[in-house]
Amino acid sequence: MNSLFQGFLNALKARVVPLWTKIRLFTNPSYLRGEVLRRLIQYFRKLTDVRPKDKNDYYGFFGWLVSKRLAFLIVIAIGMCSAFYITVVQPLSAFTASADGVKTYSYRSIPLRFTDGKVRILAKSKYIAYEGLVSKGTANGMGVLYRKDGSTVYEGQFENNEFNGTGTSYYPTGQTEYVGSFQHNVFSGNGRLYRENGSLEYEGGFLEGMKDGAGVLYDSGSNKVFTGNFSKDHLLYADFLGKSTAEAAGIYTGKKTAYMDEEYFVVDMADIDGLYYGKQSEENLADTVMIEGVYVLKNAFAYGDREYTHIAEIAQLFGEEIYEGNTYLSTSDAVAVHVLNRTEYVLHGDVRGEWEQYLADAVTVNSYDRSYSAYIYTFVQEDMRYTFFCKDRGGKFAMYLIEKQE
Numbered sequence: 142m143n144s145l146f147q148g149f150l151n152a153l154k155a156r157v158v159p160l161w162t163k164i165r166l167f168t169n170p171s172y173l174r175g176e177v178l179r180r181l182i183q184y185f186r187k188l189t190d191v192r193p194k195d196k197n198d199y200y201g202f203f204g205w206l207v208s209k210r211l212a213f214l215i216v217i218a219i220g221m222c223s224a225f226y227i228t229v230v231q232p233l234s235a236f237t238a239s240a241d242g243v244k245t246y247s248y249r250s251i252p253l254r255f256t257d258g259k260v261r262i263l264a265k266s267k268y269i270a271y272e273g274l275v276s277k278g279t280a281n282g283m284g285v286l287y288r289k290d291g292s293t294v295y296e297g298q299f300e301n302n303e304f305n306g307t308g309t310s311y312y313p314t315g316q317t318e319y320v321g322s323f324q325h326n327v328f329s330g331n332g333r334l335y336r337e338n339g340s341l342e343y344e345g346g347f348l349e350g351m352k353d354g355a356g357v358l359y360d361s362g363s364n365k366v367f368t369g370n371f372s373k374d375h376l377l378y379a380d381f382l383g384k385s386t387a388e389a390a391g392i393y394t395g396k397k398t399a400y401m402d403e404e405y406f407v408v409d410m411a412d413i414d415g416l417y418y419g420k421q422s423e424e425n426l427a428d429t430v431m432i433e434g435v436y437v438l439k440n441a442f443a444y445g446d447r448e449y450t451h452i453a454e455i456a457q458l459f460g461e462e463i464y465e466g467n468t469y470l471s472t473s474d475a476v477a478v479h480v481l482n483r484t485e486y487v488l489h490g491d492v493r494g495e496w497e498q499y500l501a502d503a504v505t506v507n508s509y510d511r512s513y514s515a516y517i518y519t520f521v522q523e524d525m526r527y528t529f530f531c532k533d534r535g536g537k538f539a540m541y542l543i544e545k546q547e
Contacts, residue, residue, distance in 0.1 A: 344356060415437055
C-alpha cells in the first residue's frame with residue numbers, strides 16, 4: 142500500500158515540479174528581463190541578417206546583385222531618420238525669442254501648436270510671414286500677413302488662419318487696396334476699394350469679394366460718379382428706368398452729355414458706359430422727362446456671376462426672342478451708336494448726321510442717316526425687355542438696350 146502511495150506521489154511530483162519551476166521563472170523579474178532581452182536580440186539578429194540564402198533574395202541593379210533585405214533596411218532607416226528630423230529635430234529647434242520677447246516659430250513647429258499669444262511665424266523659405274496673435278498655433282485676433290519681400294498683404298483681424306473681421310489689404314506696391322470687412326479671406330460687408338494709384342474706386346457693400354448692394358462708384362480722380370445698387374461687381378443700369386431725369390442727375394454725377402431733338406432727350410453717361418433716353422413733349426421740361434430705356438455700351442451682358450458675349454448664349458439664357466431682324470435706328474439708337482463709335486468701330490461705323498454742339502455738355506441732333514440699320518434681337522425676361530444690337534444676323538453684339546415690358 143505504501144509503495145503504491147509513494148508511486149503516486151512521485152508521478153505527481155514529476156508533473157508539478159516542472160510546472161512550479163516555470164511559474165517561479167516567469168514571476169522572477171531578473172529572468173523576465175533576460176528572456177525579453179534575449180528574444181529581442183534574436184529578433185533583431187534575424188532582421189538584420191542580410192546574408193542572402195538563395196538567388197531569389199537578390200535584386201538586380203545595373204548588373205549588380207543587391208540583397209533584398211539589406212535594401213529594405215536601408216529604405217526603412219532613411220525613412221525613420223527623415224521623419225525624425227522633420228517632425229522632431231527641425232520643429233524643436235525652429236523658434237527663437239527676440240529682444241521684444243516675441244518668439245519666432247517655424248510654420249511647422251510642434252511647440253507652435255501649443256502656443257497662445259503674440260508670435261512671429263516663419264514661412265517655408267524662412268521669411269517672417271505672420272506676426273500677431275495665435276490660439277494653439279492658429280492665427281486668431283489681430284495680426285499682419287507679409288509677402289516674401291517684406292511688404293504687407295493684410296493687416297487686421299484673423300479667425301482660424303483666415304481674414305475675418307475688419308482689416309486692410311495692400312497691393313504689392315504697398316498702396317492700400319481695401320479697407321473694411323472681410324469674411325473667409327475676401328471682401329464681405331461694407332468697405333472701401335482703392336485703385337493701385339491710390340484713388341478711391343468704390344465705397345459700399347461687398348459680397349464674396351465683389352461689389353454688391355448699395356454703393357458709390359468713383360472715377361480715377363476719386364470724384365463720385367454713381368450712387369446706386371450693385372450685384373456681383375456690376376452696377377444695375379435698370380434702376381434708372383421709371384425715374385425722372387432730375388432723379389437720374391442725383392444717381393449719376395459723372396461726365397455727361399445731353400443729346401436732343403424735337404422728341405428724344407438722351408444723356409450719355411461716359412463714366413459708366415451707359416446712356417438713357419426719354420421722350421419730350423410740350424408739356425414737360427427737360428428735367429421732368431421720364432426715363433424709358435437705358436443703353437449699356439458694352440459688348441458683354443452681365444447676368445449672375447457670368448458675362449455673355451454671343452447671341453446664342455443670350456438665347457440659351459432667356460429663351461426664344463420675341464423679335465429678330467434688321468431695323469432702322471431711332472434717335473436714341475443713333476446717339477448710342479454715335480457715342481460708341483467714338484472709341485471703337487462697331488456695327489457699320491459711325492452714324493452720319495448733323496450733331497450741333499451748342500454747349501460743352503449739350504448737343505442738338507438736327508438730322509442723322511435714317512437709312513442706317515442694325516440687326517437686333519429682342520428678349521423678354523420677367524418685366525424687362527432686352528434688345529441686343531448686332532452688325533449682322535447671329536454672332537456677337539455691340540451693345541444692348543434695357544426697357545420695361547409693357
